[in-house]
Amino acid sequence: MLIETMIALNKTIRLFLDSIGRRDEYEFYLNKFQSGPTDCFALLCPDAGSIEAGAEVLAFDLHFLLRLELVPAILLAGDEAMTMQQTLAKEPIFIFQTLEKGTTASFIEHARAQERVPVLVAAGQSLEEALLQLLPETAQRVHFIRAAGGLKNTAGELVPYVYTHKENFQALEALPFDYPALGKKLLETRPGVHLSITSPINLLEEIFTVKGAGTLFRKGSEILHFQGLEDADRGRLLELLETAFGKKLAGTDFLDNVAHAYIEQDYRGAVLLEEHPAGLYLSKFAVGKEARGEGLALELWREVHETHNALFWRSNVNNPFNSWYHKESNGHHHAGKWQIYWRGVDPSDISGIIEYCSARGEDFC
CATH class of the missing domain: 3.40.630.30 (Gcn5-related N-acetyltransferase (GNAT))
Structure with a gap:
């Protein structure tokens, strides 16, 4: 009976992932996340609006991630942290602890054993201060979640990439919180971290597909221009x-x-x-x-x-x-x-x- 239940569960998970994106893409990311070296595979940083409007949606998606043996941690920081905690506390999947040095790893492991999602509460810190404390040991991926989803340009169109250290292709909408500035700070001081912003309803698509469903923050790449290939590394190119x-x-x-x-x-x-x-x-x-x-x-x-x-x-x-x-x-x-x-x-x-x-x-x- 247990085996039959597990087979049915695996089929359900597979069908759900198939509805999100291509199999080769989500299998690539799933293997990558499951073999990650950090305490949890990602830190999720919701704003008050996303929790107020989508706490149930967020809980559903996180329950699905736990079924995949992926444990994210939620970070609540700043003046609205306690209010957000009260809203999330209505969902039994969450377990809470104040953000304190030296206790994060054991708290996340405790939540994993209980098949619940750990929520770190840092009411006395800004989001930047809390993330600088946690990255990269706790996680190397950060997904900001806001009710409005990814960042938009002045015409209201989604901007898939924001290059924090290069000239951006498009001017951004007016923002109540300066996510690009925070992204620039984190990419400078914590090189190698992955930063993106999406909505609660698009979180899984943002995580498991190449195209994503939000805005990705990048420093920007250095592109080398060769005339001919005499000075290029042909072996690496091939x-x-x-x-x-x-x-x-x-x-x-x-x-x-x-x-x-x-x-x-x-x-x-x-x-x-x-x-x-x-x-x-x-x-x-x-x-x-x-x-x-x-x-x-x-x-x-x-x-x-x-x-x-x-x-x-x-x-x-x-x-x-x-x-x-x-x-x-x-x-x-x-x-x-x-x-x-x-x-x-x-x-x-x-x-x-x-x-x-x-x-x-x-x-x-």
């Missing part, structure tokens, strides 16, 4: 390409044709461009699995299209990235297994680039 595409390269001769390469300094992402009379052919656009969902693809793309006007490329028709390519291109054409895109190409050259992309051989086995 490893990135095969890992990102999940295939072995049929050969490496195509690298000799690369005229421009934009490569993240740690070789976690790269764009390779070849010369063509109609513009530049985007030969490869690769982002490593560990870097997906961080906005690196957007940073690479911005570097490329700010420098080069006429671009064209092809993508397998089954590539889930194609919806984004549609938005970033001026036009596209379906040819067999390929979807061909162009941006800034002269209309008289379009038939020629379609023929070029269709006839070009495969670079992977």
Whole structure:
């Protein structure tokens, strides 16, 4: 009977995860979180509005995380901490303790044993002070939760990435709490932490999918620009390409044709461009699995299209990235297994680039 119950539970969990996102994505994150070295896999920092409006939703999601053997901790800090605690105390899944040095790890382990969610209450500290005390030993991930969800631009559209140490692409909405400033402070003093902000209803999608469902805070990447690949590390580049595409390269001769390469300094992402009379052919656009969902693809793309006007490329028709390519291109054409895109190409050259992309051989086995 116990075995049958466990099988039914596992099926229910699998179906729920399938409803959130792609299986390969959530399995990647699930394995990553379950093998993490910290006391809990994430710190959740809700604002008063998210608790007032969504305490039951939050409790449901956290109960699901416990079923996955993932224990998050909730941090309540500042003037409204006690009020938020009173609201959460109505849900039996939560267990509370005042934030004190030296007792956090044992409290989280105690909550884990009881299959409950630990809530750390720091009424006498600001959110920044409490997080600086807890990171990175207690957790290396922080999810801010607010009723309004991720940050918006001045037009009310979601901003998926805020680059705290670079010029941001869009101006942000007026905020009652300066999350970008806090994000900048934490990324400076606690390098390597993951910071994002979402709503209670989108928390699981934010956690388990590459695309996410909120706003991610990043310092911003250093992108190296090479003219040709003479000064690039070809070994690391080839490893990135095969890992990102999940295939072995049929050969490496195509690298000799690369005229421009934009490569993240740690070789976690790269764009390779070849010369063509109609513009530049985007030969490869690769982002490593560990870097997906961080906005690196957007940073690479911005570097490329700010420098080069006429671009064209092809993508397998089954590539889930194609919806984004549609938005970033001026036009596209379906040819067999390929979807061909162009941006800034002269209309008289379009038939020629379609023929070029269709006839070009495969670079992977």
